[in-house]
Amino acid sequence: MDLAEQAVVVTGAGSGMGKATACRLARRNALVAALDIAAKPVLALAQELGGLGIECDVGSESSVRTAIQRVVAEFGPPRVLVNCAGIAAAQRISGRKGPHDLGLFQKVIRTNLVGTFNMMRLVAEEMKQLDPVGESGARGVMINTASVAAYEGQIGQAAYSASKGGVVALTLPAARELAQFGIRVVTVAPGLIGTPMLHAMPEEVQASLASQVPFPRRLGSADEFAALVEHIIDNEMLNGEVIRLDGAIRLQPE
Numbered sequence: 001m002d003l004a005e006q007a008v009v010v011t012g013a014g015s016g017m018g019k020a021t022a023c024r025l026a027r028r029n030a031l032v033a034a035l036d037i038a039a040k041p042v043l044a045l046a047q048e049l050g051g052l053g054i055e056c057d058v059g060s061e062s063s064v065r066t067a068i069q070r071v072v073a074e075f076g077p078p079r080v081l082v083n084c085a086g087i088a089a090a091q092r093i094s095g096r097k098g099p100h101d102l103g104l105f106q107k108v109i110r111t112n113l114v115g116t117f118n119m120m121r122l123v124a125e126e127m128k129q130l131d132p133v134g135e136s137g138a139r140g141v142m143i144n145t146a147s148v149a150a151y152e153g154q155i156g157q158a159a160y161s162a163s164k165g166g167v168v169a170l171t172l173p174a175a176r177e178l179a180q181f182g183i184r185v186v187t188v189a190p191g192l193i194g195t196p197m198l199h200a201m202p203e204e205v206q207a208s209l210a211s212q213v214p215f216p217r218r219l220g221s222a223d224e225f226a227a228l229v230e231h232i233i234d235n236e237m238l239n240g241e242v243i244r245l246d247g248a249i250r251l252q253p254e
């Protein structure tokens with residue numbers, strides 16, 4: 001897909017994989033709208049890339065509606081949506097300090113699952129108005145971020161795994177439904193990627209996790225994720241699928 005002068009929305013663009021994706025797509029001359037709940041990093045990124053930086057909470061209906069209205073007004077309807085906004089949490093269902101905090105469970109689901117869906121439903125309203133392009137009549141593509149924890153969540157990851165499992169599960173029905181508009185839906189399930197989310201863990205935990213990757217025996221980079229996103233945009237046979245990006249890691253129970 002020729003991205004030049006096309007609007008692209010990236011959530012969680014203030015950091016990590018979202019930021020790397022925004023930078024990569026800007027190099028394709030896309031009009032990048034960088035959304036994040038943290039305003040400062042996306043405003044700085046937008047200045048650097050010449051795009052739009054918008055403070056937006058993906059879990060909030062009004063916040064996402066306002067952000068998308070702004071994107072459409074300044075850049076036109078988006079051809080690409082990349083959902084990277086997400087939070088991690090680690091807590092046992094029944095731990096030493098008592099039961100899992102219900103509010104924390106709800107917060108993780110709200111951000112990672114409801115936030116992804118909220119973006120998809122409101123962007124779809126705009127994307128389907130675009131003119132179809134190419135022989136297949138494509139209008140656009142939505143790329144979500146799950147995690148290998150959707151499949152083999154570790155102890156303490158019940159909330160996170162449930163949220164990412166939801167993102168995996170909605171990929172096929174969303175692709176089936178949006179096919180009538182020429183909109184594809186693909187999800188990436190990263191393994192261990194060296195971003196601020198992962199670097200927040202103690203160094204010995206990071207090293208131990210990296211040593212569990214069969215090959216290459218290291219953390220993935222945010223740009224390797226962004227490169228896959230770029231390929232998904234360009235390869236229109238990829239649809240309704242979840243792609244692991246994980247060096248063959250299978251997470252151990254703990």
Ligand SMILES: NC(=O)c1ccc[n+]([C@@H]2O[C@H](COP(=O)([O-])OP(=O)(O)OC[C@H]3O[C@@H](n4cnc5c(N)ncnc54)[C@H](O)[C@@H]3O)[C@@H](O)[C@H]2O)c1
Binds near residue numbers: 015037
């Ligand atoms: N780093 C990894 O190893 C890894 C592995 C698998 C999946 N993931 C997933 O990849 C995605 C990107 O993670 P990352 O590693 O780049 O993390 P990160 O913490 O570097 O970036 C996540 C960004 O999302 C933003 N965000 C959080 N809540 C938000 C909200 N409600 N609305 C808008 N923005 C919000 C944060 O402010 C942050 O800028 C996440 O969904 C994460 O769960 C990460």
